[in-house]
Amino acid sequence: MSWRPPGALDVRNTRMNETLKTQDLEPQAYRKLPTTPVPLDMARVEELIAQEWKRFTTGTLASNEEFQRSLATMPLGVPSSFQHWDPYPIAIASAEGAWMTDVDGRKLLDLSMGFGAMLAGHLNPVVVAEAKKALETGTLFVTPSPISRDAAERMCKRFGIDQIRFANSGTEATMYASRLAKAYTGRDGLVKLEGGYHGSYDPMTVSAKPKLEYAGDPEAPTPVIPAGSNAGEIYVVPFNNLPALEKLFKEHGSTIACIIMEPVMENLAIVLPDAGYLAAVRALCDEYGIILIFDEVKTGLTSGPHGAANRIGVKPDLITLAKSIGGGLPLAAFGGKKEIMDAVADGRFDHFGTFNANPLAMAGVRAMDEICTPEALGKAEALNYQALDRITEIIEEYNLPAHTVGFGVKGCITWSTTPVRNYRDYKATDFKVAELAWLWSLNRGIVTPPGLDEQWLISLAHGQAEIDKLVEDFRELAVALRS
Ligand SMILES: Cc1ncc(COP(=O)(O)O)c(C=O)c1O
Missing domain, CATH: 3.90.1150.10 (Aspartate Aminotransferase, domain 1)
Structure with missing residues (x-):
């Protein structure tokens, strides 16, 4: 891809x-x-x-x-x-x-x-035309609909994933993906990158942009937990630092469910991954049975027609999407390997949402699929x-x-x-x-x-x-x- x-x-x-x-x-x-x-x-x-x-x-x-x-x-x-x-x-x-x-x-x-x-x-004319169509045919059914099935098919094909579920914000998408990973693995630990921003779900707020005076050793950062945040079992590692990740996995791998990261960090201006870094993270995740989540809320379509993961050539287990995929309408999604998404189907993990895949947001998917050649x-x-x-x-x-x-x-x-x-x-x-x-x-x-x-x-x-x-x-x- x-x-x-x-x-x-x-x-x-x-x-x-x-x-x-x-x-x-x-x-x-x-x-x-x-x-x-x-x-x-x-x-x-x-x-x-x-x-x-x-x-x-x-x-x-x-x-x-x-x-x-x-x-x-x-x-x-x-x-x-x-x-x-x-x-x-x-x-x-x-x-x-x-x-x-x-x-x-x-x-x-x-x-x-x-x-x-x-x-x-x-006000892209294609987005406006699709949105107008939705305004004439109904903006919320809370039932399955050909338009949500069509949008899911388009998204799975475009991003090379087996299955997808829609949500309404990037915060929701990263929350669902990380909780799904915990339900699937039966583990509680979550790893994130120091300085990484993934929205407002409690564990994601940890060390998002921590004050250095609290952040500890650059090689093994102290998780900085904001007031009011219930972070759970959380670990923080520096980006582009494989030895730090390897050490963490060696010590705590058996209780870690997932690692969430942007493949290219786009909340610290733009931080590119070093050569082979993402592929090595992938390999480490495989070794320890840890779910790799690429947060593509920002990278997504802005990285190319199939997102950053496909462009870079490293396949995560789950991806999260939002922002550009909806053409400006409030839309987010998480998806990935069927084996993991099966946890939604078999009741290990519940995913609900009144506005999920509402027709107005689905109009955004159709429009962007047409526009983003x-x-x-x-x-x-x-x-x-x-x-x-x-x-x-x-x-x-x-x-x-x-x-x-x-x-x-x-x-x-x-x-x-x-x-x-x-x-x-x-x-x-x-x-x-x-x-x-x-x-x-x-x-x-x-x-x-x-x-x-x-x-x-x-x-x-x-x-x-x-x-x-x-x-x-x-x-x-x-x-x-x-x-
Ligand atoms: C990488 C990343 N993930 C998640 C989010 C959260 O998305 P939202 O603001 O739609 O909740 C953001 C928001 O900027 C983001 O940049």
């Missing part, structure tokens, strides 16, 4: 080092380290940040007003805490294609695209690689202490001169400059996700003009940083 976009290179990496060789980045991924980085003048960075926050607050008066009103009825004035930033977030009134309009009437290039959920583009995704990926190449050139031209990373239609600029291979590396990147870069773009009409741990998404609605805007905006920032 491997897939390569037309015209894209296998691997792009200009500098070698001991831990990272060109062939290490299989499959097709992008990482280019700077060849002649020069540190930034941090006083200049601070000066620019102060200037840009002033510009932000004077240009977004209606967003501030909206925020002040929202504070009365919603904690932090937002529906999800991810949407908040200080002093207040921008409020959006509408969106179409690759663009959004905020309540101040500013047109903004959307490079967040709903944390990647809007891969199809806002190899050609369409390949075109978006080629644009993404073009942006990455051009930004890399600017990094070189201005000797910036940054590098570019990309996978599928996602990309990011990481403010570090060395590769980020795990959470501790990520924490060592320069968050001050990252804040400036994000705010700089926002003030010039480009929305990238808040939080500095995300990446941009080149959707099927982005074109050359949008790529040019992204690149030229970065050039202006580079000029400002060096002036």
Whole structure:
């Protein structure tokens, strides 16, 4: 099921080092380290940040007003805490294609695209047409229906899995998959990667973005359990560290049900797996009878038409999906090997949900199945690689202490001169400059996700003009940083 976009290179990496060789980045991924980085003048960075926050607050008066009103009825004035930033977030009134309009009437290039959920583009005509059809034929039956059977068939074929069940959010999908693994194995232990985010189910909140002061030894991280979380038997390991995983499995393998991980970590900007890492994790799981769950909520269709697992060529036992698979409608799923999914059929594991596979969400599946052709995704990926190449050139031209990373239609600029291979590396990147870069773009009409741990998404609605805007905006920032 491997897939390569037309015209894209296998691997792009200009500098070698001991831990990272060109062939290490299989499959097709992008990482280019700077060849002649020069540190930034941090006083200049601070000066620019102060200037840009002033510009932000004077240009977004209606967003501030909206925020002040929202504070009365919603904690932090937002529906999800991810949407908040200080002093207040921008409020959006509408969106179409690759663009959004905020309540101040500013047109903004959307490079967040709903944390990647809007891969199809806002109001994609195929999604709208399918959704309209559902609105005319019924939005909820709570019975089996040809449309849910059809959606299941499409998804199983596309992602190369035996069976699937639908849910409504990524949080649900990872919860169900991990509980299913526990029911199937009869074990209680769960392993996750330090810094990995998989939604709000109790065990998944452990060490999601832990404060380093509590996180302990980088080789054997202390599980950091947030208040109110009932984590159960939980273990935390660093990404790209096989000896740590092997040691853990040796000591506790007999009680561990599953390990959940993103095959490419996309909640720490973009962290690529080392050569052979995922295949070795697979082999270790087989050795110890541990279920391997790939959380493809973020990677999914943004990695290519069959998801990251198929592109990388390592087959997990279960996958979880959400975000992009629904074309912007609330939809999630978990699925995998029949032998494991049989635990749902034979009563070892219960999976319920009033809104599971509701016709509106199923319309999203049909639409995305039609839209996400190899050609369409390949075109978006080629644009993404073009942006990455051009930004890399600017990094070189201005000797910036940054590098570019990309996978599928996602990309990011990481403010570090060395590769980020795990959470501790990520924490060592320069968050001050990252804040400036994000705010700089926002003030010039480009929305990238808040939080500095995300990446941009080149959707099927982005074109050359949008790529040019992204690149030229970065050039202006580079000029400002060096002036
Ligand atoms: C990798 C991953 N898994 C799970 C989730 C949870 O998904 P949701 O926000 O739909 O609950 C997220 C959300 O960002 C995610 O990035």
